[in-house]
Amino acid sequence: MKSIFLDVDPGCDDALAIAYALHSADARLAGISASAGNDVVDVTFRNTAAVLDYLGRADVQIGMGSDRRDDFVRTRSSGTALNPIVERWSIPPRTAHGATQDVLLESIRNCPAGLTVVALAPLTNIADVLEQFPEESRSITDLVIFGGVFGESRWKRPNGAELNIYVDPHAAVRVVDLAAPRITLISLEVGDEVTLPAPLAQELRSAGTPESQLAADCFDQWYARYGAFPLWDVVTVAVALDPGLITEQLRAGVKVCVDEPNSGCTVLAERPVVKVVKSINTMEFMRRFRTAMGLPF
Numbered sequence: 001m002k003s004i005f006l007d008v009d010p011g012c013d014d015a016l017a018i019a020y021a022l023h024s025a026d027a028r029l030a031g032i033s034a035s036a037g038n039d040v041v042d043v044t045f046r047n048t049a050a051v052l053d054y055l056g057r058a059d060v061q062i063g064m065g066s067d068r069r070d071d072f073v074r075t076r077s078s079g080t081a082l083n084p085i086v087e088r089w090s091i092p093p094r095t096a097h098g099a100t101q102d103v104l105l106e107s108i109r110n111c112p113a114g115l116t117v118v119a120l121a122p123l124t125n126i127a128d129v130l131e132q133f134p135e136e137s138r139s140i141t142d143l144v145i146f147g148g149v150f151g152e153s154r155w156k157r158p159n160g161a162e163l164n165i166y167v168d169p170h171a172a173v174r175v176v177d178l179a180a181p182r183i184t185l186i187s188l189e190v191g192d193e194v195t196l197p198a199p200l201a202q203e204l205r206s207a208g209t210p211e212s213q214l215a216a217d218c219f220d221q222w223y224a225r226y227g228a229f230p231l232w233d234v235v236t237v238a239v240a241l242d243p244g245l246i247t248e249q250l251r252a253g254v255k256v257c258v259d260e261p262n263s264g265c266t267v268l269a270e271r272p273v274v275k276v277v278k279s280i281n282t283m284e285f286m287r288r289f290r291t292a293m294g295l296p297f
Helices: 012-022 041-054 070-074 083-089 100-109 124-132 163-167 169-182 198-207 210-226 232-241 282-292
Strands: 002-008 027-034 062-064 115-119 140-146 183-186 246-256 266-269 273-280
Touching: 002 012, 002 100, 002 232, 012 027, 012 041, 012 210, 012 232, 012 282, 027 041, 027 100, 041 062, 041 083, 041 210, 062 100, 083 210, 100 115, 100 124, 115 232, 124 169, 140 169, 140 232, 163 169, 169 183, 169 246, 169 273, 183 232, 198 210, 232 273, 232 282
Parallel strands: 002 027, 002 115, 027 062, 115 140, 140 183, 183 273
Antiparallel strands: 246 266, 246 273
16 A cells, blocks of 8 residues: 655545545555635635535644745636535535645655655645655655646647746756656646546445535536546556556656746756656556446446
């Protein structure tokens, strides 16, 4: 069993990534933190706590991330599609167990065999921890990131960037510089390979478990807005738990652009060198997703 720590900004696909981590036999969720990204950090924290409560795991410690990018997010986000789902639950608010660094450092101490950090949000929180606690951060054995884009995707920002890197490109530069040998990068177009189809959403709704109902509700919200529901964050957690799902990868340098008009864009370069995932075994991933959601394959 692998110990993982999630940094999230829920977000419908973040919510399903949390559910996948909680219901995977391969995972022990050591902790979680909320980041500004899909919405401001107060909202993403509320959503993180609500998803954990809804899934019956209020015991998982949650860290409150930095609000440094809140103003940037406010000008570019109309609110995540998860918000109406969470508001319908009417779950009482929770208090953070501490700042991200407090919860992540405690998770590191509690996992002497090593901790895999899975970053599903802008890298503001992760960059701060790597910079401020370099000795403790060495116990992070792997850093698996959803972010960046190197090919075609309908989900790019207007300037060609992927959202997580776009929200805080300077943090992305710091993370790549500080942790490159430990990084596995799942880019936007890899997650595009796996979407939740309408027949499966109906099957999930009929299953009646909290996690399957959450998946069906998230599908409805995303499909109504965008006509498709890619499972980017769930794919990232699945790869973090089992790199054997990767069918093609390369070791390459990654450069993050920080200047307009290309701020947040990612390009392959000579260094710093990270592992860039090119494709995954989608059939095996869907089998595991169904199992985690309580469905037969």
